[in-house]
Amino acid sequence: MKLRLSKRALQEDFQGNFVKMILEVAAKGDLISFAGGLPNPASFPVEEIKAAAIKVLETKGSYSLQYNSAEGYGPLREFIANRYRKQGVNVEAKDILITNGSQQALDVISSCLVDPSDTVLVEDPSYLAALQSFHLYNPNIKTIDLNEDGADVEQFRESMNKYDHKFFYAVPNFQNPTGITYTNAVREKIAEIMKGKDTFFIEDNPYGELRFKGEHQKSLYTYLGDQAILLGTFSKTVSPGLRIGWIVCGIKELMQKMTEYKQLIDMHTSTFVQVVVTQYFEDNDYDAHIKKIIDMYGKQCGYMLEAMDKHLPDDMHWTHPEGGMFVWATLPKGIDAVEFYKKAADAGVAVVPGEPFYEAKRGLGTLRLNYTNSKPEDIDKGMSILAKVIKDMRK
Template sequence: MQIQISKRMSKPDFQGEFVDAMLKAATAPDLISFGGGLPNPISFPVEDIEAAVNKVLQENGVQALQYSSTAGYGPLRSFIAKRYARFGVTLSADDIIITNGSQQALDMLSAVLVDPGDEVLVERPSYLAALQTFHLYDPEVLTVGLTESGADCDELEELLKHHSPKFFYAIPNFQNPTGLTYSKEVRERVATLVASTNMLMVEDNPYGELRFRGEGGESFGRYLGEQCCMLGTFSKTVSPGMRIGWIACPNRALMEKLLGYKQVMDLHTNIFCQMVLAQYLQDNDLDAHMTKIKNLYQHQADVMMDCIARYMPEGVRYTKPEGGMFIWATMPDGLSAVEVQNEAVKRGVLVTAGDPFYEKDRGVATMRLNYSNCTDEKIEQGIQILAQVIRDLLQARQG
């Protein structure tokens, strides 16, 4: 018997194939990995979470083990809504839907907004798992390039003269994969351009709390109100394993459709984890916890940038992030990042070539380096190996 798979799941998925290959490579023993986007496990508040688990079971065990509401646990939604004030946005708990990580939020928005053939707009490059999700709904994926200050506004303005995307998906703070952040001027101009259309702004902000230098980071929600959906997650601040993310949606009509779709999908996100997380946030100072993480990541980012400056051959360029988890490196003389990646993994270093972060571009010279999940020693060792790989490939090309 041959099972008939849906057309949706039968399509080639370059991003998925690439990620699968990377994950398999990551299982190799003694591999130095700059390839993922994992938080540093030394930042996980294990003892505090244990105390929250015990407290929830002792005081609200029956509620924690029962079915719950689709929108999510009220105290947790209230906490999230209040925290948006630091990004210049006023929200209430009614504007928040708790999701299974921000990945589910991407799927929910796609299912509710996108019909086959519709246009959607993303940054170039963009988060590869978002591209995977959007592709499931058969849209025409448009892209707008990035500058050091964020989206290329001139390119965006010209694109919107000829296209009508359903939404613009952007990661304005410490973007994945580039680590770049939108300037205030770019945010304001992008908001003005979006406001002149019927396009929804989808702001993904998993790294916004991870700013370790500089200032800024106002949400597009401040400028666009109901025309902006804001996605967030506790995966980068507390625990990725709990799978707690959210959609902040002040648009009532869209909120109703999102809730209806989520109810069909899973009824509700794990209520036990929601209550444990809410208890942890009530009993502990999240800002103090975040200060520890930001100090750690600033140190690791500085170590990696220092090693790149010391060991890499001339012509390697790289972004200098003010937060988040990533550095975006560009190889000299158009050297293929996939070629570098394939050779580096043979020598015990995993990096992520830039290709799967692009909708169409292939053979690119860019790669993503993650600094958050390695010791200082591993960072230095890994960058030295990577630098030698690049030198060897350049020499082979010349000779």
């Protein structure tokens, strides 16, 4: 038989193909890896999840193994809403839809808001799997450059005047891939420009709790209320393997449509996992747990920045994240990041070139470097190898 795929399946996936290529290179050998985006497994609360699972199966066994409602487990939605309120963000449990990680949240939002050729706005560079998710819905994607203090406000204003966006998707805290955080001033200006327009700010915030330096910046919800849709996840603070994320949306009609869509795509997120993670929160000090991760990642980031200062040439520059998992580095002029990452892999170090994080820009000299998963000595050794690769490429 002849296979007749849908147009959607046949669509070119630049980001996807690029990631595949990276994984193939990375699979070649035993590399020092700055390429991943994985939380450090040393941070997983294995014992506590075990205790929670036992308790759940002993006290709510049948409930936790039965079908549940599409919007998610009530007590988990309550816990999340409470946590927002403690942080000064006025969210109610009814405004929360539980998803399989925040990756699914992207699909749910796009499905309910985006028709083909609608314009959506993203950061440049942006989270690559968000770009891929949006591409499924064939929007016109417009981009806003990132500065050290967040999205470029003047570009944002121009884009708002010029295009009719369905939403602006951004990761304002410790962005993936750049590690950049929007200042309160930038948040406020962007909110002013958006306020009252028929468009949403999608605030994706997987790393917000992982601040090891500086001051907490306010959620866009504080400035925009229901015009901000928030995405959250426990992937970086509890465990990504559970697959628990959520959407906060204060607009009842949209929440209802998203819940109906969630029901059609997979009924609901695992009851068992939702009840277990809720039990974990009930019986443990989540803040103390996060504090441990912050201490770990803060140190790791410090090691990496130190090693970069020590080994990398003066004509390179990089971001200095105050939290999250990534440093974003720019290679010396004339060195192509794609060529660099191949040579680096041959030399024993995996990095991710910036290319797939851009919607359209190509041939840039940017790299994403992850620091959460390497030993200090490997970070140092890895950076010295990268420095040597740069030196060789200059010849």
